[in-house]
Amino acid sequence: MVTVAVDYKNLQTFCKTVLEKSLPKDEAKNIAISLVDADLLGIHSHGVSRLTDYLVRMEDGLIERETKFTLENESHTTALYDAHNGWGQIVSKAAMENAIDKALNYGTGFVGVKNSNHFGTATYYTRMAAEKGCIGIAMTNGSAIMVPFGSREPSLGTNPLSIAIPAGEGKDPIILDMATSNVARGKIILANKNNESIPEGWAITKDGKQTTDAKEALEGFILPMGPKGSGLAIIIDILSGVLTGSLFGKDIPKMYGDPEPQQLGHFFGAINIESFIGKEDFYKNIDKKVKETVESKPSEGFDRVYMPGEIEMNRKRRREKEGVPLSQDIFNELEATGKKYGVEITDYLQVAAK
Numbered sequence: 001m002v003t004v005a006v007d008y009k010n011l012q013t014f015c016k017t018v019l020e021k022s023l024p025k026d027e028a029k030n031i032a033i034s035l036v037d038a039d040l041l042g043i044h045s046h047g048v049s050r051l052t053d054y055l056v057r058m059e060d061g062l063i064e065r066e067t068k069f070t071l072e073n074e075s076h077t078t079a080l081y082d083a084h085n086g087w088g089q090i091v092s093k094a095a096m097e098n099a100i101d102k103a104l105n106y107g108t109g110f111v112g113v114k115n116s117n118h119f120g121t122a123t124y125y126t127r128m129a130a131e132k133g134c135i136g137i138a139m140t141n142g143s144a145i146m147v148p149f150g151s152r153e154p155s156l157g158t159n160p161l162s163i164a165i166p167a168g169e170g171k172d173p174i175i176l177d178m179a180t181s182n183v184a185r186g187k188i189i190l191a192n193k194n195n196e197s198i199p200e201g202w203a204i205t206k207d208g209k210q211t212t213d214a215k216e217a218l219e220g221f222i223l224p225m226g227p228k229g230s231g232l233a234i235i236i237d238i239l240s241g242v243l244t245g246s247l248f249g250k251d252i253p254k255m256y257g258d259p260e261p262q263q264l265g266h267f268f269g270a271i272n273i274e275s276f277i278g279k280e281d282f283y284k285n286i287d288k289k290v291k292e293t294v295e296s297k298p299s300e301g302f303d304r305v306y307m308p309g310e311i312e313m314n315r316k317r318r319r320e321k322e323g324v325p326l327s328q329d330i331f332n333e334l335e336a337t338g339k340k341y342g343v344e345i346t347d348y349l350q351v352a353a354k
């Protein structure tokens with residue numbers, strides 16, 4: 001597969017400029033930053049490859065151009081926002097900022113969001129908390145493209161969960177960020193866009209048979225990460241959808257294909273470490289935990305053991321210097337989307353073949 005390497009700041013500026021043709025400037029900027037962040041981490045399924053899809057939904061009237069969220073309910077430690085069908089990235093950033101404020105002032109903050117749209121990667125929000133010295137939690141529901149364990153009838157999204165734990169000054173947080181499927185559906189969308197096959201175990205056809213064909217998989221259903229992934233996805237649907245008064249399960253319209261707003265729910269949490277123990281003690285023991293993990297003896301076939309998030313954060317640092325790889329297909333798609341909005345991609349991106 002041909003890939004091109006692009007400077008991440010220029011990629012942000014290109015996305016921002018395209019989005020600014022329809023959205024308020026600060027909202028365009030925040031969405032561009034969060035999309036490119038996913039590509040820097042190597043989560044291409046949730047990066048700039050989604051820009052065109054989001055804009056198509058917006059043009060179809062399924063996502064509002066401006067995100068005019070409202071605060072529906074609030075206590076010292078909880079809040080509920082209504083996104084009124086705005087952009088998931090915008091309301092989620094505000095919701096996490098509020099959760100962090102509550103954690104810093106009152107120990108913990110839990111904030112729900114209803115009537116929202118796809119928010120990108122969950123890690124984007126949990127790292128916001130870790131940067132402020134808090135533990136961050138983020139999750140969302142999604143349309144029913146995944147079957148519960150043992151079923152061939154979908155009633156779950158690939159509902160992701162991220163938890164980020166600060167590790168001390170100048171150190172990367174520990175970040176778990178996972179879909180509850182075997183893989184995020186975005187990886188199948190990307191494989192389909194790039195004309196690649198997928199491994200067995202990722203999805204079943206609409207008739208319930210195993211498949212390695214990305215297109216067939218997209219017409220069929222995603223498999224959960226076993227019974228535990230299925231259980232987690234159900235809990236995430238309840239916290240994000242049922243608890244917030246948003247849609248959940250089978251009722252959520254599909255992101256690709258259904259001509260209705262998705263009305264997704266998200267759930268965010270922040271925990272102030274100092275409400276439990278002193279930061280110095282916490283970081284000292286986090287060091288110990290990291291050490292015992294990464295220094296444990298690798299088993300056959302492994303070079304070493306990694307902390308969750310370590311591979312992605314190392315990749316991010318490397319790509320900030322060396323550029324973000326984009327497949328030629330995604331580059332072409334961005335170029336066409338740019339043209340549609342009067343933005344010439346080559347004015348922003350100097351392309352080096354990889």
Ligand SMILES: NC(=O)c1ccc[n+]([C@@H]2O[C@H](COP(=O)([O-])OP(=O)(O)OC[C@H]3O[C@@H](n4cnc5c(N)ncnc54)[C@H](O)[C@@H]3O)[C@@H](O)[C@H]2O)c1
Pocket residue numbers: 043045046118119120121122123140141142157158159160161162175176177178179180182183184185186305306307308309310311312
């Ligand atoms: N918005 C949505 O609706 C939605 C839905 C599903 C997934 N997502 C996003 O998709 C992204 C991809 O999810 P995924 O489940 O495919 O991720 P993944 O399988 O690549 O990684 C999952 C977790 O495992 C860790 N990990 C991976 N390899 C490791 C190793 N060798 N050692 C130690 N830890 C390791 C990663 O750091 C990460 O925390 C996430 O950012 C998620 O938030 C979003």
